[in-house]
Amino acid sequence: MTAPATTLTETQQAALIRKLTALADDEIILAQRGGEWTGHAPILEEDIALANIAQDELGHAGLYLELRRALDGTDPDALAFTRSADEYTSARFVERPKGDWAFTMLRQYLYDAYEALWLDAARHSSYAPLAEVASKAFREERFHLQHTALWVERLALGTPESLRRTQDALNALWPDVGQLFQAEEGEAELTAAGILPDLGAVKARWDGLVVPHLTVQCGLGLPPAGAEQPGRGHHTEHLAPLLDEMQRVYRAHPDAQLW
């Protein structure tokens, strides 16, 4: 059976708000990085594909922030467009500059695999509104994963140059990826209550899917895992300039009704 919002304790509610915001923040920042390719991708089809993926990720961020709105009444647009870097809770993994095409595709792939598996598990959340959102978003996320998995393969098995770039991207990204699987404050209690997926189980499935694909299928070498990650309050220097760019229009016209 699924539980209505009213059965959440105050601590659970605060922890869920933190988690929903972290999930949304990752999606917003990654979507912004993906959107930076608009008009610049190597071929038209990929320009369109990345714009599509970014649009989906923003859609998912919207779903998470609507769940948050139901808990504390905050406006999703205000959260996205008025919080400063200090208030954002994105992972450093999604903040890094878009890099080259191999970096962009590999990051999106590692993220898509994480998101698809997290959503798959969240479909069984005991918190009905989250289960609904996850069921919706999961169907869309599969397409991202199919797309980026194929690109990683194509790049790794392509030319020596594309292989070198893909390996460089993996070396750069691998130490950061663990932050996606790090629990937020109070998350353990929500997991115990069946409200949130068990991150350890999601990570195990992720390893089972991604590691053989990268090594056996794509012939890439896994770099050593990163050290323990600091919390989501610790950002890269890349977040603030990204937010400046992303929030410029909203901040200039805070009362605009039509875009």
Added chain:
Amino acid sequence: MTVTRSPLTTQAIWAALATVPDPEIPVVSVTDMGMVRDVQIGETGAVTVTFTPTFSGCPALHVIRDSIGQAVRDLGAAEVEVKSTLTPPWSTDWIREDARERLREYGIAPPAPAEDGLIQLQADATRCPRCASFDVRMTGSFGPTLCKRLYVCDACKEPFEGFKSV
């Protein structure tokens, strides 16, 4: 002068909604797509339409919401609420059979039956909407809208769009 109208029925509302086109694929309506879940008329005559979004990031959602509201107001309803629900999640299996045929005639390959829950790295088989051949290549796994992919048919050499199976 007052205009007298026949009392509003849910049947009339459904019929009106059947004429509201999908803004991105105008050959099908919002009811053809299975987006309208429920129509209720309250005791005071206030109308509530429940609809479900197709893709969560679809930029046409607010246009769809506004067109649904307008279509009901055009029938004379004073108060209209358009609610959205995610449960159960929309699936391309809900697109009506005759609408699939219209999609095909319009040049968009209708979706294959949706699979639930499988994480697989392979795409579904798709048939060319023009010559019905399966000898097709996907040239873009994302198309001009969130719901479509791009293909080329190797039999008749025509490019076409295909609906994703969601």
